[in-house]
Structures are given as C-alpha cells and as structure tokens.
Amino acid sequence: MSTNLPGLTQRLLHSFFVLLLIGLSISVQADTGPASQPATSSQLLADLLENPETRDQLIRELRALATAEEGAADSEQLTLVQQVADTTQAFAQQLTTQILNALDAISTLGQTEWHLLVPHALNFLYVIIATLASYLVLRKLAIPLFRYANNLVNTQPGAGRLLTRLGVVLGAWVVDLLTILLAWVAGYSIALFLIGELGEMETVQSLFLNAFLVIELFKAMVRLFFSARYDRLRLLPFCAETAAYWNAWLARISSFIGYGMLLLVPVVNFYLAPALGHLLSLIIMLIAFAYALAIILQNKKRVALNISEQAEQADFAFTTVLLNMLSRSWHLLAIAYFAGLLLVTAIRPEDALPVMLQASLQTLLAIVVGLFISALLTQMISRQMRISDELKQRFPALEQRLNEFIPTSLKVVRLVIMLVVFAFVLDAWSLFNVSDWLNSEAGTRIIGSALSVAIILLVAKLLWIAFASWVEHQLNPTTGRGAASARQRTLLKLLSNAVMITLIVFTVMITLAELGLNIGPLIAGAGVVGLAIGFGAQTLVKDVITGVFIQLENAINTGDVVTADGITGTAENLTIRSLGLRDRFGTYHLIPFSSITSVSNYMRGYGYHVGEYGVAYREDTDEVIVHLRAAFDELMSDPEVRDNIMDDLEVQGVTALADNSVNIRVRIKTLPGAQWSIGRAYNRLVKRHLDAAGIEIPFPHLTLYFGQNKDGSAPPAALNLVSTPASRRAEKGLNTQPDQARSNPEPGTDFDEV
Incomplete structure (x- = not known):
C-alpha cells in the first residue's frame, strides 16, 4: 500500500499541535494563582503525555489518520471502477427518471383541450405548404443555371482545370444555398404578413422555418458530394446510381432527425411536457439508429470494395494504407457515430443535436478542405516541370532533378495536411484541443522544430541541386568551353562525392540540434570513435592518403587504360579509397590504393605501336623495309585511321638475328588509346604486303x-x-x-x- 508521506506528516503535526493546545488549556486551568511560573515546552509535553485524557485522544487521532491513509490508497485503486460505475448508475437513473416523467405526462394528455389547438395547427400547416412550395418553385427556376454549370465543368486533369471546376461547383452550390435562403425568407414573410395576425408569428412556425433552414443547408452540403442529377457538379468520384442512393438515404435520415429534434420535440416540450419531449427525442434517435444500422450493414461490403479500389489507384503510400484501414473499419466508425448521437441524446437531450451537428460540420469541413488541397497537390504532382530550352541546353539533367525533388516534397506536404485534418477531426469531437495545443509550450516547440527541419532539408536539397547542376555545366561540352578532360571529370566526380557527404553530415547535425538533441557529446564521441578506427584501420587510412596523392599527381583519370597492381584495364571508378578497373575480358577489379606500388598509364600525351616483324634469312631486309613503308602508306589512306596517327613511320632497323628469323622493328606514334587499333590494322596490311611480295615470314621448323x-x-x-x-x-x-x-x-x- 502506497502512502502519501508529506500528507501524513502534515496530519500528524496538526494533531500534535491540537493536542498541545488542549494540554496548554488544561495546564492553564490548573494554574490558578498569578504567581505560577510559565511552563516550558518540555514540561507541557510531559503534562500532555501524563494526562490520560489527552493521551487517549492522541492515540485515537493517530489511528484515525492511519485508517484514512488506508482508505485513500484503496480509493486510488478503485477510482476508475467507481467512476465507470457512477457514470453508468447516473445514466440509468436519469433514463429511468425521464421515462417515468414521460409516463406521467402521457397520463395527463387526456385533460388537454385539443380543439383549441386546431387554428394554430392550420396556420402551421399553411406555413409549411407555403415554404415548401416556394422552395420547389425556386429550385425549378435554378435548374437552367445548374445545367449550364454542369456543361461548363471540364473534368480533364490539371491544377488549373481543378481550380476552375471547383469554382464552378462552388458557384452552383451558392445558387443552391440562395434558393434555400429565399424559400426561408418567403416562409417567414408569409408567416408574418399573410397568416394570422399581421406582424406576429407563432413559436411553432418559427421552429419549423429554422428547422427547414438547417436541414436544407445540410442537404445542400450532401448534394455537394453526392449530386444525383448533375455528374460534373459532384466532388466525390461516384457513379450516378451510387450518388443518388446515398443522397436519398442521407436526405431521409437527416429530415427525420432534423424535423424530429428541431421541430417535433420542441413543440412537445412547449405545448405538452418536457418529460414527454425527452422521451420522444430518445425514441426518434432509437429509430434513426436502427435505420442507419440496417443501411450500414447492408452496404458494408460494397463500400469497402469501392474504398479498396480507390486505395489501389492512390499514388501515395500513406493514402493507400489509410484507405485500406478505412475500407475495413468504415462501418464501425459510422455505427459509432450514430451510437454517439443516441447516447448524447439520452444524456443531454436539450442540446444533443446542436453539439453533434457542430462536430459533424467541423469534421466534414476539415475533410473537404483536406481533400481539396490534396487533390490540388495531386494535380501539381502529375504535372512535369518544364524549363526553357536555353537552360535545358546548359543543364540537361536539371529538369529531371526538379521533377524528382518536387513530387517528394509535395507528398510530404500531403502527409502534413492529413495529420492536420486528423487533428481538427479530433478537436471537433473534443478528443484533442488544437488551439490549446498550439498555444502550449510543447505545441509551439514542435511546430517551430518541424518548420526549422523542413527549411533545413529544403535548403540542403536546393544546394545539392545547384551544385550538381554546376558540375553538369562544367562537364557539358556545349557550354562553350569544350569537352571536359579526363582529369576534370575525375576531380569533379570526387568533389561531388565529398560535397554530398559534407551536406549529409551537416544536415543531420543541424537537424538533430533543431530537434533539441545536444550534438556536442555526439561530435566528441565521433572524434573518439574516429581515432579508434584510425588506429584499427591503418590500411584504410593508407588507402585514403595514397588515393589523395595519386589524384594530386594526376596519375589516373576515369577512362584511362592503366596497369596497376599487375592488372591492366580501363579505370571505370575512382574513389578516395580504391580504383575500379575493367580488363579486356570484362572482369571488374577493385584495387585499394594502398596495394598500388606503381601505375602505368597508357593514355598520357601519345602512344606507340611497336612492331617487330621477322623474315627469313634469305630475304633482303632493305626490300622488307620498303614493303613495310608501303603498308604504312596504305594505312594512312584511311581518313579515320589517319586522324589518329601523329607522325610518320619510324623504322628502327634490324633489331635481332634470331634463331629462325631476322627481326625488323618499326614504331607508329598515335593518339593516346589508339595504339592498339592502329597496331591491329597495320599488322593486317604488313601480312598482305609481304605475302604479295613472296617474302617469307618464318615460323617454327622441326629438324629430323x-x-x-x-x-x-x-x-x-x-x-x-x-x-x-x-x-x-x-x-x-x-x-x-x-x-x-x-x-x-x-x-x-x-x-x-x-
């Protein structure tokens, strides 16, 4: 059992001082002479404990305190149970009292003089007929406007068309509202000037007109989403049959509840008895709940299937998950709504409908605004950004980067909109107070941090797009500076990696700081971890340092053919730590810089095709050289090959008197990287020229x-x-x-x- 120590100590001190005062009074009564000396606190306490009466009282006080503490502890454990029990008991007692009072009121109905109510009923009936007739006439007059608006709407996708469509739909809705208001004004005018005494109106007539206004406004809101006659004036994507079904159902149940709660119940309260009106409101809501329950269960699977189809078409993962959850639980939410309306009516019959109507309208308004903004953003996402041809020529990938960045940002905004709509829905049902949370310290801090983080991420992304576009501009051969060299491409690639890592690190650090995390220990810890990694990963450090010096010395660039660590291939990838080579067989080799002791680059300045051609000993070497030059002349006749050759044929003469041949060496200077193709083409021509001249190219012989x-x-x-x-x-x-x-x-x- 938990004990409240401060409270117990306070009570003990209180009891002690009470008993001390009692002891003081007793001691004062015992001292009768003026010559008595004042007693000290120790003497008073001793007298208090020696007195049997005060001692017994102190013991009783301490036991009472202990019993009270035990009861308080038990009450803490039973608080929730007691609250539930008390609430249930109060509800049952209130409901029973209302039923008993209603039965008493019904027993007195026989004493009512009903014939006196006939004139009032006739006047009331005239007002109803006049108001409804005015409304029907005005609706007929407004039909051409609705048809014109329906034909004016363009259902093609696009943000501009969506705004235009929304404007037309809202304009038609305003016309619908005006017909309702004019019919309401006409009903008031008829009630004031044509029925009954001039300038006077009965209460029941005013109740009907107000109920008519509220109910028809609600129906107009329903028609905004479930317009049965005009397909293009319907905001929700339903077919005409489905829209007509739900429009009719919502119109019936809203008319039943509205006229029952806003007209019939107040009339019964005013003319008969409030208890009877309470019972009537409960009966109305029970019937409405039973009717709604039947309709909901009847359409459970069909609505779930429609919502699931919308979820499959959604392009946002959060929307898909939300719609899938809604498809499985929409009927539970609808049943809970009507059950809550019934419960509130039973508990607070006097203001049940206004409270539920306000909450429903706020919920509907939040959802409508959220859906509209979400739809507008969807249209914006579906559109691709376009840049001018000049910018596209200078920055070919800029348009693609923007089109990749903007949809992601808009999807985040859509997620925020959904959260805001959810918060306002909770606020409508008093489950969450948005205004208090925004004015609170926690709300201000969270909103401020969220905005700061969003701005930081936006700035970081824009900086990366700007830097990547600058790199692209530097590498673009159409910018006027010509094609970038291999060294420029390599250095810019390494610089891009370094800038990206730097942006990520700084963005993460600043974001964590904005979220309230102390990044000082994180930076210190990262330094310690980096030092430990440096000692444990010396090879990695060596890779990085060697890679830096290789880049500074311009030893390797992307696209160069090099020999490194005994492997010859094309440099495909260069990082700060390793070199990626692709050999002539297509094998990719990843070589750490620390294992490279020497680099042979075949792409610096120029290259040479060095060819040694052996002929038989009986052949004249001078004649052979003539034919070698003739082969080179034929090679130079090809324009594509000639562009890759930088100098004339260099004949270096006889290099060896080998076992089976006399070797003659020639050399052709070419552009870097072209020496292999030039060599293959020259070898082909040498073979043809020597064969045509009958010059023997020896091959290995076997002597028996x-x-x-x-x-x-x-x-x-x-x-x-x-x-x-x-x-x-x-x-x-x-x-x-x-x-x-x-x-x-x-x-x-x-x-x-x-």
Whole structure:
C-alpha cells in the first residue's frame, strides 16, 4: 500500500499541535494563582503525555489518520471502477427518471383541450405548404443555371482545370444555398404578413422555418458530394446510381432527425411536457439508429470494395494504407457515430443535436478542405516541370532533378495536411484541443522544430541541386568551353562525392540540434570513435592518403587504360579509397590504393605501336623495309585511321638475328588509346604486303636427325612408300585411280599389314 508521506506528516503535526493546545488549556486551568511560573515546552509535553485524557485522544487521532491513509490508497485503486460505475448508475437513473416523467405526462394528455389547438395547427400547416412550395418553385427556376454549370465543368486533369471546376461547383452550390435562403425568407414573410395576425408569428412556425433552414443547408452540403442529377457538379468520384442512393438515404435520415429534434420535440416540450419531449427525442434517435444500422450493414461490403479500389489507384503510400484501414473499419466508425448521437441524446437531450451537428460540420469541413488541397497537390504532382530550352541546353539533367525533388516534397506536404485534418477531426469531437495545443509550450516547440527541419532539408536539397547542376555545366561540352578532360571529370566526380557527404553530415547535425538533441557529446564521441578506427584501420587510412596523392599527381583519370597492381584495364571508378578497373575480358577489379606500388598509364600525351616483324634469312631486309613503308602508306589512306596517327613511320632497323628469323622493328606514334587499333590494322596490311611480295615470314621448323657415320657422313634415311591396291581402294569406296604413294597408313592399319 502506497502512502502519501508529506500528507501524513502534515496530519500528524496538526494533531500534535491540537493536542498541545488542549494540554496548554488544561495546564492553564490548573494554574490558578498569578504567581505560577510559565511552563516550558518540555514540561507541557510531559503534562500532555501524563494526562490520560489527552493521551487517549492522541492515540485515537493517530489511528484515525492511519485508517484514512488506508482508505485513500484503496480509493486510488478503485477510482476508475467507481467512476465507470457512477457514470453508468447516473445514466440509468436519469433514463429511468425521464421515462417515468414521460409516463406521467402521457397520463395527463387526456385533460388537454385539443380543439383549441386546431387554428394554430392550420396556420402551421399553411406555413409549411407555403415554404415548401416556394422552395420547389425556386429550385425549378435554378435548374437552367445548374445545367449550364454542369456543361461548363471540364473534368480533364490539371491544377488549373481543378481550380476552375471547383469554382464552378462552388458557384452552383451558392445558387443552391440562395434558393434555400429565399424559400426561408418567403416562409417567414408569409408567416408574418399573410397568416394570422399581421406582424406576429407563432413559436411553432418559427421552429419549423429554422428547422427547414438547417436541414436544407445540410442537404445542400450532401448534394455537394453526392449530386444525383448533375455528374460534373459532384466532388466525390461516384457513379450516378451510387450518388443518388446515398443522397436519398442521407436526405431521409437527416429530415427525420432534423424535423424530429428541431421541430417535433420542441413543440412537445412547449405545448405538452418536457418529460414527454425527452422521451420522444430518445425514441426518434432509437429509430434513426436502427435505420442507419440496417443501411450500414447492408452496404458494408460494397463500400469497402469501392474504398479498396480507390486505395489501389492512390499514388501515395500513406493514402493507400489509410484507405485500406478505412475500407475495413468504415462501418464501425459510422455505427459509432450514430451510437454517439443516441447516447448524447439520452444524456443531454436539450442540446444533443446542436453539439453533434457542430462536430459533424467541423469534421466534414476539415475533410473537404483536406481533400481539396490534396487533390490540388495531386494535380501539381502529375504535372512535369518544364524549363526553357536555353537552360535545358546548359543543364540537361536539371529538369529531371526538379521533377524528382518536387513530387517528394509535395507528398510530404500531403502527409502534413492529413495529420492536420486528423487533428481538427479530433478537436471537433473534443478528443484533442488544437488551439490549446498550439498555444502550449510543447505545441509551439514542435511546430517551430518541424518548420526549422523542413527549411533545413529544403535548403540542403536546393544546394545539392545547384551544385550538381554546376558540375553538369562544367562537364557539358556545349557550354562553350569544350569537352571536359579526363582529369576534370575525375576531380569533379570526387568533389561531388565529398560535397554530398559534407551536406549529409551537416544536415543531420543541424537537424538533430533543431530537434533539441545536444550534438556536442555526439561530435566528441565521433572524434573518439574516429581515432579508434584510425588506429584499427591503418590500411584504410593508407588507402585514403595514397588515393589523395595519386589524384594530386594526376596519375589516373576515369577512362584511362592503366596497369596497376599487375592488372591492366580501363579505370571505370575512382574513389578516395580504391580504383575500379575493367580488363579486356570484362572482369571488374577493385584495387585499394594502398596495394598500388606503381601505375602505368597508357593514355598520357601519345602512344606507340611497336612492331617487330621477322623474315627469313634469305630475304633482303632493305626490300622488307620498303614493303613495310608501303603498308604504312596504305594505312594512312584511311581518313579515320589517319586522324589518329601523329607522325610518320619510324623504322628502327634490324633489331635481332634470331634463331629462325631476322627481326625488323618499326614504331607508329598515335593518339593516346589508339595504339592498339592502329597496331591491329597495320599488322593486317604488313601480312598482305609481304605475302604479295613472296617474302617469307618464318615460323617454327622441326629438324629430323637420323644419326651419322664415323666418318661424319649422314646415313641414308629409310623411307617406305606405301600404296593401296585398286581392288582394296574400291572396297573402301576410295579413289580407284592408279596407286599413289602415301606417307601415312590408313587408320587402324600399320606398315606391316600393308
């Protein structure tokens, strides 16, 4: 059992001082002479404890305090249960009292003089007929305007068309409201000047006219979403049949509840008895609840299916989730709404309908405004931004970046709008007070932080778009500066990575600071962690440092053909830590800079095709050189090849008297990267020219040695000529011409068999 120590101590001190005063009074009564000395506090306390009466009173006081503390602890545990029980009991007692009072009022109805109410009833009936007739006539007169507005609406997508459509729909709705107001004014005028005494109106007539105004305004709001006759004046995407169904249902139930609660119940309260009016309001709401429950359960699956179809068409993930949740629980929300209306009517019959009507209108208004803004943003998202041709030429990817950034931002805004709508809906039903929260310290802090974070993210994104566009401008060959060099492309790529990482880090840090987090310990911790990582990852640090110096020395650029760490390939990717090479077989190699001890770059300034061509020893080398030059001349006749050759053929002469050939070296100076294609083309032409001149290009030979005699002479080689008889060749389907010498036997035979 928990005990409130400060409260217990206070009570004990209070009891002690009370008893102390009692003891003082007793001691004062005991001291009768003026010569008695004043007693000290110790003496008074001793007298207090020695007195049986005061001692017993102190003990009773302490026990009462202990009992009170136990009861308070038990009451804390039973508070919720007691509140529920008390609320249920009060509701049941109030409902029972209303029913009993209504039964008493019904028993007295026989004493009412009904014949006196006939003139008032006739006047009331005249007002009803006149008002409704005026309304029907005005609606007929307004039909051409509605048709014109319906034909004027353009349902094609687009933000401008959406605003135009909204303006036309609201204009038609204003016409609808004007017909209601004019009919209401006509009813008031007839009641004041044509029915009854001039300038006077009965209460029941005023009640009807006010109920007519409220109910028809609500129906006009319903027609704004479920217009049955004019498809283009309907805000919600329903077919005509569905819209007509819900329009009729909502019109019936709103008329039943409205005229019952705003007209019939006040009339019964005024002319009969308030208790009977309370019972009548409860009966009206019970009937409305039963009718609404039947309609909701009847359309449960159909409405859920329609909402699910809308969820599948939604392009925003949050909207899809929200609509899917609504498709599964819309009937529960509708039932809860009518059940709450019934409960409020039973508890507060005097102001139940105004309270529910205000909450419903605020909810509907919040949803309508939210849907309109969301639809407008959807139309804006669907549109692609367009920039001028001049900007597109200078910044080819700027339009794509903007079209990727703006839809994301607008989707975030749509999410914020949904949250705001949800807050206003909760505020309408007194579940959340928006104004108090906005004026509170927490609300101000959250709104301020959210706006600050949004501005920070927006500025960071715009800075990145501006920087990326600048990099693109520098690399664009149509900007007047020509194509960027490989070094510029490499450095700008590394700079882009560095700027992106810097923006991300600073954005995260500033965002955390705006959210109220102390980033000082975070920065200090990051420094300690970085130091620890530096000691534990020395290779990584070495990679970074080596990469920095390689870039400073312009050793490798993107697109260069290099040899690094024994691997030759094209540099596809350069980071601050590693080099990505693609070799001629298509294999991608990722090489850390720390493992690169030397770099061979084949793309600096120029390249050479170095060719060594071997000819037989019997060939004239000068003649060979002439043919090599002729092959080069033919190579230069190709315009595409000639543009890649920087100088004339360089003949370096005979470089070696090899075992089987005489080698002659030539060299062709080319543009960097073209030496391989030039070499392949030149080799093809050299082979053709040497073959045409009958110059032998030697290839490896095999020499057979049969031994030698003692005098040094070589013995004759033993050669057997093998021939196949014609009869046997015919058996095998071979040529039957005369026998020819063959150097090898038939497959599956040997020389002995032959």
